[in-house]
Amino acid sequence: MAAVPTAFQVSPPPKFDFSKPEEWPKWIHCFERFRIASGLKVQSDENQVNTLIYTMGDEDVITSLNLTEEEASEYHTLKDNLEAHFVVRRNVIFERAKFNQRQQEAGETADGFIASLYALAEHCGYGALHSEMIRDRLVVGVRDKRLSEQLQMDAELTLQLWPATYYFMGNKWIFGEGFCKIIRFCFNLNLYSSIGFLTCISVYRYLAIVHPMRVMGRITVTHSVAISVVVWLLVSAQSFPDMFYPKTSANNTDRNRTEKCHHTTTTKYVEDYLKYSVGWTLTGFVIPFLILLGSYGHVTLVLCRINTIDKVVKQRSLKLMFILILLFSVCYIPFHIFKNLSLYSRVLIKHRMRPKWDKGVFCAHQISRGLVCLNSVLNPLVYLHVMDIPAQIRQMLQRSRQIFTRFFLSKYGNVPVAQSADV
Known part of the structure; x- marks a missing residue:
């Protein structure tokens, strides 16, 4: 099928705002559309790389990636490294900021609030502190401030023991209809x-x-x-x-x-x-x-x-x-x-x-x-x-002694063993 000639000039996306790394997925998506619509996709890697860097508006970020000359000249390799660079910055800075600012909103159910915190913490990179950070955000972010203060007094509170707070906090259920x-x-x-x-x-x-x-x-x-x-x-x-x-x-x-x-x-x-x-x-x-x-x-x-x-x-x-x-x-x-x-x-x-x-x-x-x-x-x-427990214990001890005697004889030969009266 013959290609349809374009009757308009395709403009590249505006320069990337490096102060907002969280906008990278949106910006690179727009650039990919420009790359396809303008025909840049079928051109050499050199042209694609130069267009990408020129459109972004800053070459310093490319230098900070510490890429080899060969890696920096391949479009897809450069794009993948930029993606990794901005995702890391987004996780550490932007995602943690959103997580730490999250509060239970008016009319929001408890299970919705908890699910939201889990989703926000997914990309925060808390590691071993993941559960503790969610717990702390739950305690601080609930709308009931009196309940929040009471929970803060419990130094042993964990996510695993969280449902027990329903009974200790005056039957205040904060986990939603489904969990109930x-x-x-x-x-x-x-x-x-x-x-x-x-x-x-x-x-x-x-x-x-x-x-x-x-x-x-x-x-x-x-x-x-x-x-x-x-x-x-x-x-x-x-x-x-x-x-x-x-x-x-x-x-x-x-x-x-x-x-x-x-x-x-x-x-x-x-x-x-x-x-x-x-x-x-x-x-x-x-x-x-x-x-x-x-x-x-x-x-x-x-x-x-x-x-x-x-x-x-x-x-x-x-x-x-x-x-x-x-x-x-x-x-x-x-x-x-x-x-x-x-x-x-x-x-x-x-x-x-x-x-x-x-x-x-x-x-x-x-x-x-x-x-x-x-x-x-x-x-x-x-x-x-x-049940007659003492009798069963005596029987168990007698069987253990017989097993030990057989094991001793099989390992060390026929050694005289004194017979007890009850054997």
């Missing part, structure tokens, strides 16, 4: 998956004790993996609708000042959430609890009727059943009762009928949330208490 939903989802996922797996364990114990011949060799690793996947899927399906409810609300006195991260949802949707919570409690807790209670209850009856089991073993097993049911009840029943009562209280308050028991239920709900988290810690301790 993720935290609540993870909490619920952990809570109800624990309930699901404890229920599966109770059913397995029931089958192993009440119907040992029917399940012997039939429950394989594949079955266990499949059951685990089903539990995770069911719990995720129960927890996922919670993500669609709004989780944050601004302070009524100053919308740009603070936010709250709700465990459930905002007042506007609390009635719908109460219905969802009751259904969630029924499928995620009540049904598994009844299954667990039925399994351990039946196991207890079977153990009491069987006379062929050692009395000590029977007592230990019954004690374990009782403690597990008690622990499950104490940790999970109060949480679900007070959670739904707290939601019902908020519904009444929304309709201007504040109940007298509102504060008591709220405090009890906060305590029950702590009990829920303790279940994962207390369950292993139960097994340690019920």
Whole structure:
């Protein structure tokens, strides 16, 4: 296809302002367009280099690059070195200036402010101080000056521990809606998956004790993996609708000042959430609890009727059943009762009928949330208490001594070794 002759004179871009190195990408982009439109691109490197230097307006910067004569005479090599030169200056001077001047703007969400700081710090070259610089800018740049002063008093504050400030700073949430939903989802996922797996364990114990011949060799690793996947899927399906409810609300006195991260949802949707919570409690807790209670209850009856089991073993097993049911009840029943009562209280308050028991239920709900988290810690301790630990330690020491004796004999030959009375 024949080239179309140009009917106008192409002018080069204005001289480059060396006091504004951050403008280099824009200027060189304009020069590249001029280079193509004017036909300079197809000319020799010598003409391209001379035109570039003449248009820039200063030859001293070329000298400061310390290029060889061959490098300085090749257009693309010279351009790449100029690019590296101005980018370095921009990172150190301009980018750090923009980062250090950044403040949270009016109406800007916390997650937007944090994301902006991360983007600005990307080209500042802070190295090992990268996280600390972002942390300091967050502390100084938040709009809530009182919160900023309180955070400045915490000498151990890090980006990793930053979410903990929500509780230490009077429930002031500054991390945005998305992060709030993720935290609540993870909490619920952990809570109800624990309930699901404890229920599966109770059913397995029931089958192993009440119907040992029917399940012997039939429950394989594949079955266990499949059951685990089903539990995770069911719990995720129960927890996922919670993500669609709004989780944050601004302070009524100053919308740009603070936010709250709700465990459930905002007042506007609390009635719908109460219905969802009751259904969630029924499928995620009540049904598994009844299954667990039925399994351990039946196991207890079977153990009491069987006379062929050692009395000590029977007592230990019954004690374990009782403690597990008690622990499950104490940790999970109060949480679900007070959670739904707290939601019902908020519904009444929304309709201007504040109940007298509102504060008591709220405090009890906060305590029950702590009990829920303790279940994962207390369950292993139960097994340690019920099992005969001293006997197991003696058995372990005996096995270690036998292994050491075999190793000694194999290395040094048949050396008489005194036999202990219990070997």
